[in-house]
Amino acid sequence: MKRVMLILLTVVFTLQALAQDATEIARRAYLKMEGQSQYAQMTMQVQRPRWSRTVKFKFASKGTDYALVLITASAKEQGQTFLMIKNQMWMYNPRVNSLIKIGPSMMSQGWMGSDYSNDELMNEGSIVKDYTHKILGSEKIQGRACWKIELTPKPGKNIVWGKQILWIEKKDYLILKSELYDEDGYLVKTQIASDIKNMHGRIIPTKFTIIPEEEPENKTILTIVDIKFNVNIPNSFFTIQNMRRGMNINFNF
Amino acid sequence: MILSIAWKNIWRNKVRSLILIGTIAFALAGTIFIIGMMDGWMKDRNIKVIETELAHIQIHNPDFVSNLSLRDTISSGQKIISQIMKMDFTMAVNGRIKVMAMVSSSYSSQGALVIGIDPDRKHEVTKVYKYLSDSTSKWLDQVKRQNVVIIGRKMAKDLQMVNYMITDASLSTLADMGLPLSIISKLDSLQGKKFHTTTRFYNALEKLLTEKELDQYADLIANSCHSYKLGRKIIIRMQDINGNVVEEAFRIIGVYDTDNDLFDGMYLFVKKPYLAGLLGLSHGTINEIAIITNDQRKVEEYKATLKQKFPGLLIESIFDMDPTMRIMTSLIWIYYAIFEAFILFALSFGIVNTMLMAVMERTKELGMLMAIGMNRRRVFSMIMNESVLLTLTGGIIGIILGYLLVLYTGHAGINLSKYAQQGMEAMGYSAVIYPHASPLLLAETTVLVVITGMLAAVYPAIKALKLKPAQALHTDV
Numbered sequence: 001m002k003r004v005m006l007i008l009l010t011v012v013f014t015l016q017a018l019a020q021d022a023t024e025i026a027r028r029a030y031l032k033m034e035g036q037s038q039y040a041q042m043t044m045q046v047q048r049p050r051w052s053r054t055v056k057f058k059f060a061s062k063g064t065d066y067a068l069v070l071i072t073a074s075a076k077e078q079g080q081t082f083l084m085i086k087n088q089m090w091m092y093n094p095r096v097n098s099l100i101k102i103g104p105s106m107m108s109q110g111w112m113g114s115d116y117s118n119d120e121l122m123n124e125g126s127i128v129k130d131y132t133h134k135i136l137g138s139e140k141i142q143g144r145a146c147w148k149i150e151l152t153p154k155p156g157k158n159i160v161w162g163k164q165i166l167w168i169e170k171k172d173y174l175i176l177k178s179e180l181y182d183e184d185g186y187l188v189k190t191q192i193a194s195d196i197k198n199m200h201g202r203i204i205p206t207k208f209t210i211i212p213e214e215e216p217e218n219k220t221i222l223t224i225v226d227i228k229f230n231v232n233i234p235n236s237f238f239t240i241q242n243m244r245r246g247m248n249i250n251f252n253f
Numbered sequence: 254m255i256l257s258i259a260w261k262n263i264w265r266n267k268v269r270s271l272i273l274i275g276t277i278a279f280a281l282a283g284t285i286f287i288i289g290m291m292d293g294w295m296k297d298r299n300i301k302v303i304e305t306e307l308a309h310i311q312i313h314n315p316d317f318v319s320n321l322s323l324r325d326t327i328s329s330g331q332k333i334i335s336q337i338m339k340m341d342f343t344m345a346v347n348g349r350i351k352v353m354a355m356v357s358s359s360y361s362s363q364g365a366l367v368i369g370i371d372p373d374r375k376h377e378v379t380k381v382y383k384y385l386s387d388s389t390s391k392w393l394d395q396v397k398r399q400n401v402v403i404i405g406r407k408m409a410k411d412l413q414m415v416n417y418m419i420t421d422a423s424l425s426t427l428a429d430m431g432l433p434l435s436i437i438s439k440l441d442s443l444q445g446k447k448f449h450t451t452t453r454f455y456n457a458l459e460k461l462l463t464e465k466e467l468d469q470y471a472d473l474i475a476n477s478c479h480s481y482k483l484g485r486k487i488i489i490r491m492q493d494i495n496g497n498v499v500e501e502a503f504r505i506i507g508v509y510d511t512d513n514d515l516f517d518g519m520y521l522f523v524k525k526p527y528l529a530g531l532l533g534l535s536h537g538t539i540n541e542i543a544i545i546t547n548d549q550r551k552v553e554e555y556k557a558t559l560k561q562k563f564p565g566l567l568i569e570s571i572f573d574m575d576p577t578m579r580i581m582t583s584l585i586w587i588y589y590a591i592f593e594a595f596i597l598f599a600l601s602f603g604i605v606n607t608m609l610m611a612v613m614e615r616t617k618e619l620g621m622l623m624a625i626g627m628n629r630r631r632v633f634s635m636i637m638n639e640s641v642l643l644t645l646t647g648g649i650i651g652i653i654l655g656y657l658l659v660l661y662t663g664h665a666g667i668n669l670s671k672y673a674q675q676g677m678e679a680m681g682y683s684a685v686i687y688p689h690a691s692p693l694l695l696a697e698t699t700v701l702v703v704i705t706g707m708l709a710a711v712y713p714a715i716k717a718l719k720l721k722p723a724q725a726l727h728t729d730v
Contacts (some may be wrong), residue, residue, distance in 0.1 A: 156502075157502075158488045158501060159488075159500045160359045160486070160487070160488050161359055162359070180359065181359075182357065182413075183482075183485050186449050186450075186451060188359045214450050215452060
C-alpha cells in the first residue's frame with residue numbers, strides 16, 4: 001500500500017513538474033520578445049492572389065499602454081502615424097492634415113490591409129497567463145530541436161482559440177512555429193518564424209509568415225529590419241503633437 | 254328601365270362583349286396581383302423593421318445619437334418608462350442598452366452593435382425571437398447562463414460560425430425549390446462531407462459548378478445545408494462607462510434571420526442586466542426606449558404628445574429613423590394609383606372601340622328610338638350605362654380573380670430565392686413574398702373601373718347624340 005502511494009505521489013509530482021516546465025518554457029519564450037520598451041523597424045508584405053503590397057514602418061512602444069507607429073513606405077502612405085495610449089487609438093494623415101480617433105468599428109479592419117487587425121495589434125493575450133501548458137514532445141523545425149507545447153485557454157479567459165500549439169526552440173526559447181485552432185479543433189492559421197539573427201544582443205527570429213488555413217495563398221509576411229529592447233523613451237514621445245510631425249519624428253533611441 | 258335595356262344590349266353581341274370582359278378581367282386580376290405582391294413585400298419589411306429594429310417610436314438622450322457614447326444615458330429612464338406605459342396609445346414599451354462593440358471568433362473580427370434587452374420575451378418590444386432560424390436556436394429566456402448571445406445569420410456566416418453538410422434531405426429540399434437536376438447530381442459527390450467554414454464549402458462548390466451556376470445557386474445550396482455552431486464562443490469587446498475596454502466571452506445560443514443583411518450582420522442581442530454589469534452601469538440604466546403604439550399611422554401625433562411631455566429628450570418616429578418607411582406607408586399608394594391608372598387607360602381604348610362599334614352598327618335603331626320620342630338624355634344615359642356595366646362586369650370578375658390569386662399565394666408564399674436571394678436580402682427584402690391585398694385597394698380599384706367605363710363612353714355617346722333621326726333611319730347597315 002505504501003509503495004503504491006509512493007508511486008502515485010511520484011507520478012503526481014512528476015506530472016506537476018512537467019506542467020511547470022511547459023509553463024516555464026512558454027514564459028521564457030514570451031520574455032524573448034518582451035521588453036519594458038522597444039523600438040523596431042519592420043516591413044510588412046501582404047500577399048493576395050491578385051495583388052501584393054509592402055508597407056514599411058517604424059514602431060516604438062513603452063509598456064502595454066503606449067505605442068506609436070510611423071509608416072515610411074509605400075510612397076502613398078508615407079508619413080501616416082498611429083498612436084495608441086491605453087485603450088485609445090488615433091490615426092494621423094499628413095497629406096490631408098487629418099487626425100482621426102479610431103472607433104471600435106474601425107478597429108476590426110485589417111491593419112494596412114494585412115491579416116493583423118487593429119484589434120489584434122492592441123490585444124495580444126499573454127501566452128503565459130491565460131493558458132495551461134502541456135509538453136507534447138520534441139520535434140525538429142528548420143533543423144532546430146524544439147519543444148512541442150500545447151496551450152489550452154484557462155476557463156473564463158476571453159480567448160477565441162480552442163487551443164494553440166507552439167514549437168519552441170530548446171536552446172534559445174524561440175517560438176519557431178505556432179498553430180492556432182478553433183473550438184472545434186480545426187486549424188485556423190499557422191505562423192512560421194525564421195531568419196534567426198542577433199539584434200543588439202538578442203537572438204530572435206526576424207521573419208514571421210502568417211498563413212490562414214482557409215486561404216493559404218493570402219499570406220502576410222512581417223520582417224524585422226531592426227529591433228532594440230528596453231530603450232529609454234520619454235513619455236512625451238507618445239503625444240498627438242509628436243505624431244503630427246510625421247516623417248520628422250525622431251526614432252533615434 | 255334604361256339599366257335593363259343597357260344590360261340586354263350588351264348581350265346582343267355576345268362574343269364581342271365577352272372578349273372585352275375577358276380582357277378587362279385579366280388585366281385587373283394581374284394588376285391586383287402585382288400590387289398585392291408589392292404590398293405584401295412592403296408589409297413584410299415594415300413589420301420586420303418594427304419588430305426587430307426600430308419599433309414605432311424611439312427615445313434617446315439627444316447626445317447619444319451623435320457620439321453613441323455610453324455616458325449619454327436617459328436619466329431617470331425607468332420613471333419615464335412607467336409614465337409612457339400609462340399613456341393610452343402605448344401597446345408596449347421597453348428600455349434597452351445599446352453599445353458599439355467588436356466581436357471576434359477564431360476566424361475573424363468585426364464591428365457590431367450590442368443590444369441589451371429584457372431576457373423575458375413577454376416584456377420585450379423587440380420580437381427577434383420570432384425570427385430564430387431553426388428549432389435548435391434558443392432565445393435568451395430559455396437559458397439560465399448569463400453570458401449568452403443571439404447573433405444574426407449574416408454575422409454567423411462572417412464569423413465562420415456555420416457548418417455545411419449536404420444530406421439526402423437537403424438535396425430533396427433543393428429539388429423541391431426547382432434546382433435543376435443536373436446540378437443536384439453534381440452535388441451528389443459532396444454528400445455526407447462536413448465543411449466547417451463557408452470558404453471551404455464554397456471552394457468545394459467552385460470545383461463542381463460552372464461560374465454561372467455558382468452565381469445563381471451557390472447561396473441557395475449553402476442555405477439549404479447549413480447548421481450553426483451553437484454553443485461556440487465569441488469574444489465581445491466594448492468600452493465601459495469609464496472608457497476602459499472590457500471583454501467577455503459569450504456563447505452563441507441562437508441565430509436569427511430577418512432577411513436583411515445590414516441588420517443581421519450588425520446587431521446582436523444579450524441579456525440586459527448582465528450587459529449593464531459588464532459595462533459598470535447602475536441597475537436600471539438605459540440609453541434607448543422603444544415604444545410600440547396602437548396605430549402606426551398615428552405615430553407622428555403620438556410623437557408630438559411625447560415631445561410635449563419630455564422636452565429634453567430626442568424622440569423619433571419610425572419615419573424619422575427610416576425614411577423609406579414613410580415611402581412605403583404613404584407614397585406607395587400614389588405609385589399603386591399611377592400603376593392602375595396606366596392599365597385602365599390602356600383598357601379604355603378597347604372599351605371606346607367596342608362602344609363605338611355598338612353605336613355604329615345600331616345607327617338605324619338609335620334613329621328609330623329618337624324618332625319615336627326617346628330624348629337625348631336617355632340615349633346618352635343608355636350608352637353610358639352599357640359601357641359602365643360592361644366594364645364593371647369585367648372589373649368585378651378581375652378583382653375577384655386577382656383577390657383569389659392573392660389569397661392563395663399569400664398563404665403559400667412566392668419563393669424567389671432561386672432567382673435573386675442575394676440581391677434582395679442585401680437590400681433588406683425577403684426572397685419569399687406573401688402577397689397581400691387590402692380592402693382599400695379593392696374598393697379603390699372598383700371606383701377606378703367605374704370611372705374608366707364612364708369616361709370611355711363619352712366619345713361613343715356623343716357620336717350617338719349627333720345622329721339626326723331622319724338621316725339615321727335611312728342608313729343601310
